[in-house]
Amino acid sequence: MTRPPDGEPEYPKYPEHPEHPEYPEAEYPGPDWPPPVPREPRDPDPLAVAVGNASLLGAGYLIMGRRGLFWVAAAVTASLLWLTYTTAGTWCELLVVLWWAAVVAHGWWLARRNPAAGPRRGQRVLALALALPVLVSAGWLRFDAHEIEDAVAGARERGDCADAAAAQDGVGFRHRLTAAPVVARGDTVIEACERLDTAAGELNVGLNGDLDSLESGFGRLGAVLGESGNERTVAATLDRFLAGLPTDDGCLTVRIADWLRDRETGPKALTAPAFATSARIAPGALMECGDALMTDEEWANARDRYQRLLDEHPDDGHADKARKGIRKADLAIQLGRVRELVAAADGMSTGYCEKPAKYSAAPAYRKGKSRAVFVGDTEYTDKLPEGWRADTPDAALVVCTGGTEAGDVVETCQYQDHRGNIGSVRFNKLAVPVKAYALRTGKLVIDRKVQMGGESCPGLLRYFDELPSRMAVTPSKADVRDAFGPVVGR
Incomplete structure (x- = not known):
């Protein structure tokens, strides 16, 4: 079949349905279709194809009518961009650049092989319309990513993690897709700042006395400081902690x-x-x-x-x-x-009486004007006047008294016992061992026995069993005062 002048192939018309009985409908073989005519590739412009492929969208292959190559190129480009996005490796960006150069060169080479290759204005306009927005957008996003990186780096140089985080918040998916390694450097700064925030929290807990938190916080600061570029942010975190001292x-x-x-x-x-x-x-x-x-x-x-x-x-x-x-x-x-x-001190061998101690702020011991604390056996010292006594801080003396003993004989009297027998009873003064210590120095100033006189030879003598041969006088308050007066200088 020949091609008509207008360039379109001529096809036969559909044969009408036969009405003859010898062609039953079920056995009608159908029209005699010609075999399909394959679509011929367009006559390419090598420059347009190369520019179209420079968009990394495979547009040059579409201009050539090579759909298979278009889908292969699109799949490889998407894979490389995703790999760059997920790994943020510079080597991935290098692969993208190499792939970009490869598809541009391959498109140019493939188009030049076509015998009908030549300049075509429409293809060039289309290729430029597809490639230019992509390349300009990618370039602008990379420029913006570098601007964000500079802002983050500047904030880190000032030790201001808050400003660094605010700058890095401007990063979007588009930046990570087109400039992943650049964005990743900012992510590293923010990650270090987050670790410093954790350290700051531990240091603040340490201000409440938790020394383990202080140790952990300083350990984190040291780890971040070991990574290059974090000197100012670490110093700022430490300064904020130290500024919280002293505590209340x-x-x-x-x-x-x-x-x-x-x-x-x-x-x-x-x-x-x-x-x-x-x-x-x-x-x-x-x-x-x-x-x-x-x-x-x-x-x-x-x-x-x-x-x-x-x-x-x-x-x-x-x-x-x-x-x-x-x-x-x-x-x-x-x-x-x-x-x-x-x-x-409940006796002469206990408490203060055993181990006297000083109180340097106590009044000086002066005869006639000193007041005392009386300890030990206080049966009789409890009868002394209140003016002679003082509490511990205001006393000049600590007077220790022991148990009573028989003192000098005062008088001997005759008594008739219950059997009618006459017997003699001697009445003795009461002797009390006394030690007095100057409270200001804790030194012993008096060590003697005092003897208390009192009533003797009563008219009626009470006793048990046998008439005693010796008894103690019964001292009055005045007798007690007279006995102890010289001890305290009264």
């Missing part, structure tokens, strides 16, 4: 300051600021902690804090207050010890 609790601050001072492991960029901060906050914290412990009556611990302040920071402005605090704590410790011993 002096004793807690002392613990943290000690931990910072004793931390010897880790990069110098972390240990040096920590040590400097410890030196800055320790004196005030030790003073504040000592005062708080004094309020809680933990005298020994308070004294330890004041003494540490003097030992470790002798030239600090708190030194004079620390000395006064030590003096006050010492007195409180002495007073506590004296009170404990006085409370335990």
